[in-house]
Amino acid sequence: MADRGRLVCIEELPSHLILEILSSGRLSAADLACLEQTSRLFRGSHDISPLKFRSLVDFAAFQLCDSHPIFGAMPSNAQKELFDRCSENWKRVLRFLQSVEQSSDMVETSAGNQMQITTGRYHTLLISGSSVYSCGSNLCGVLGHCSGVTQCVTFSRINFPSLSHVVHVSASHNHAAFVMQSGEVFTCGDNSSFCCGHGEAGRPIFRPRLVEALKGVPCKQVATGLSFTMFLTREGHVYTCGTNTHGQLGHGDSLDRSTPKIVEQLERVGSVVQVAAGPSYSLAVTSDGTVHSFGSGSNFCLGHGEQHNELQPRVIQSFKRKGIHVIRVSAGDEHVVALDSSGYVYTWGKGYCGALGHGDEIDKTTPELLSSLKSHLAVQVCARKRKTFVLVDDGSAFGFGWMGFGSLGFTDRELSDKILKPRVLDSLRSHHISQISTGLYHTVVVTNRGLIFGFGDNERAQLGHESLRGCLKPTEIIVPETINEAADMEECV
Template sequence: MNLLKHRRKLSMVLSVGLLALLFIPFQVSREIAAIGPDLAVVASTPEMQAGGVSTESHMTLVFNQALHNEPVLEFLTLEEVNGSRVSVTASVYANVMDIFPITALKSGTSYRLSVAPGSITSLAGETLPHAFGLEFVTEPNHAPMLLHSNPVQDQKNVAPNQTIELVFNQDVVAGGQYANIRLSRDDQSIPYAAHLSGAALYIDPATDLEPSVTYSVYLPPGSVMGVLGSKLEQGTGLTFTVCSCRQKQDKPAKISANTFHNVLLDSDGTLLAWGLNSFGQLGNGTTASSRTPVRVLDSVSHQPLNDISEVGAGYYYSLALKKDGTVWSWGNNDYGQLGDGTKTSRSAPVQVKTGPYSGLSHIVAISAGDYHAVALKSDGTVWAWGYNSQGQLGVGTTEDEYYAVQVHGPGNTGGLGQIAAVAAGAYHTAALKSDGTVWTWGYNEVGSLGNGTTENQASPVQVVGADGQGGLGGIAAISAGYHTVALSGDGTVWSWGYNKDGQLGDGTSRNQATPVRVRSETGSGELGDIAIISAGAFHTTVQKNDGTLWNWGSNQYGQLGDGTASNRNLPAQVTGIGAAEGGSEVVAFASGGYHTIGLVSGGRVQALGNNSYGQWGDGSLWD
């Protein structure tokens, strides 16, 4: 405000006679209070011309006066210097304004934050007299690094027609040496086709690979580079051995089951859900249960939620991972398991956030536990939210979290990193590192963590090897219920934790605090030739390389599909889904609380076990 104008107005007021002055004291005091320094920014984070600013940062401006209202966003801009504008949102508290980019900033990039004059008002009525600008540079772009692969290093049970996937710590594009990527056996090059998508490189052999032969993939330096030009600095790759099998090994990300409902990823990228819907977990905007599939709907457009890549069904809630790396949730939210910062249940999807104005992003995998959820970022870090009474969020506390928070490292220090896969159990969590080791945290009274103890852990601990020696290694996949299951690279299966119903498959019903091998159906030798695993609440389902399904554990409702209602502590072949039902091939499957469900070729869904809330999806209510 112009000081001369203030003085002119003040002199006019003071020139009024004493009698008049007695009737306008508030006007005088208000005018006097207005005299002072102009509204201005006195501090900022980051500071002017700061370098090395985190790409996940938000900006904070501190003013010399308390602010009156929210800023007008059209006059508040964040843009790349010589680049495009970044959408932001903002909030005000006292004399502090926080500005949040809606998407993460680019690394190694100069940014300018501009605040237009007149767009900010103080409680005293002052407006910002001059434009304010803040320039800073984000942390430099780091060279791409191989984060994990499928198959994993030295895996022994790779299908002849499997696509090879290599995932980096950032989005990558073809570099100058891209054409020199090599797939080989015995130093003989094998023809292939390759393509890049986001942070992943996919290699498809031109023909099926030969059984019992070891192959190598090699990426020379400079073969890929980050989107801002930083090249792969060191050659990298992996070796693997092909099995005598026919089936392509894809993880069962197309369908997910919990106790009372299921969620299915359709071929067009939309979702179908069915079963109990008391908290809106079917995501169609209602709380009416459905015995047949209904579409999950976008909460704004009321059109089918689309561009989905992965799904997860929790206990009364659901999760979906979009292809853009964002995570969406709906259903029960009593413990913050929707991750939107509230405890309000939702009947349509909301975005999982890391704070009031920042969505969780760059996610490549998700997993829904009973009342908590976990997500894997493309940089190999793990994020979790929801119920935390047993330390299952891995942040060193037992307090629930309503926003996604980063899982801490072992000993509650730093952050857990170099993770390739995550699995949320009922009240514990497991993570598979890129080196093939397994790390767990949360509830452990039945040995679910596999570290040789029965003490709960609020930060990650390493799963030990057989008989408690060393660390379990060579693992290619993990899954969790009230117990934990791990698929070894050689096609055998390890399990540990709760075993009252025989769900560990070791021929006993004793809980195990260290990993045990799943036995064969006769109990002699080990179950082998396994491609995919899925742990339900109290039973386990696996798929062999020949496409058959095998089950063991709780069978109260016939969920094992062996024609009985008796629990089994050794594997039995499923006869109610897939090949035994008309010769159809099982393309995806999941173990729920008390049922097993499969998606077979042709798009049909087949189910076994409990159906009291329409979990079968066929319109019936009988088991």
């Protein structure tokens, strides 16, 4: 009888078990590449892979890609184009898919921590592990602390009910929203326009409060605009509430909503996979790669070639006609950036200061391919007032638009310069950037190692530095690992 207590070397396992381990979903594309480089076992095919796969690891990467929700929703021609763009390397395809997912959700750091960063106008919110932190101006209660707090000069923990675990956060000028692991949503901030979704308008909400109207409707993402909120459910439905002057709630009228109401027209077009909120317009991406826009048509942000308001979701036909499968969008104050399933970037809206990246300041009324980045595989797009960032799959960041007090991070340019075309952020080249978010005058990034860097204006402590008024070059932000509530309040004034 075999010795059941004997340790088994992985080389002794049958190929199908090794493949099962590799494709379990617990390994990243970087992990697979490392295994392939360090062991002949993983470089070999073991007669299990069809000839089109280079190795056992390559076959495992293909299986992980094939089961990935982004890849699975792509039409076959889009899948082939992405595969070709990745030099027919399934590990790189997997890296692209995982990077896109993490850049818009939670970053899984090399140490196993989960992080997400998001910036409001003059503040920053951070998820790190099981805690949520905030710093900057507490205007209208956006930091989630008590009413006596006007500003937090360093990252300070927000208190939630003991069993709550925040998995997604969104920050705007005047309010914030938090999605829990349970799917529940909490909001805080200015509620004068019903944007917090509690059915009443009045005083600011300083501590995060549960949105009772969404009980039993588990959510996975939120997007906060200027005085309105979008809620994306796990089933792919969209709810909205708040001010509706321009039709940004998508209900076919301009009536405000005091509690979240489902956007009925989006129910009929398939599952929504991502939402984005501008100041007074909304974007929704469906699983088939279609982009729907509604709300204010100012600055051509709706992408229809005109500046009319849309009271209901309307398909951006430019993408549809060209067969472009969009997977992510970012809504800036005056322009929009989109990412397609092949890693190409498109911009439209107001071109002032070079925010669209085409080498000029000309407005684009419909989406236009950013040709200068065609040789790069983009994984995240991020827009705010007159500036744009694009992350690519090797961890580099490109920025363009208005320097805005140094918030583009180029140390050799003046604080109000215009960068008309994408330029790589050299000061962070030694780091692999996994996520980026930019506010009005400040920008914050998270690396794959869990490091946080900020640059730009810090007048309101939005970068989490107590003594600096601004950071002209990316400067590391330290977040205390363990903080008690008393210590938190000492850092808030």
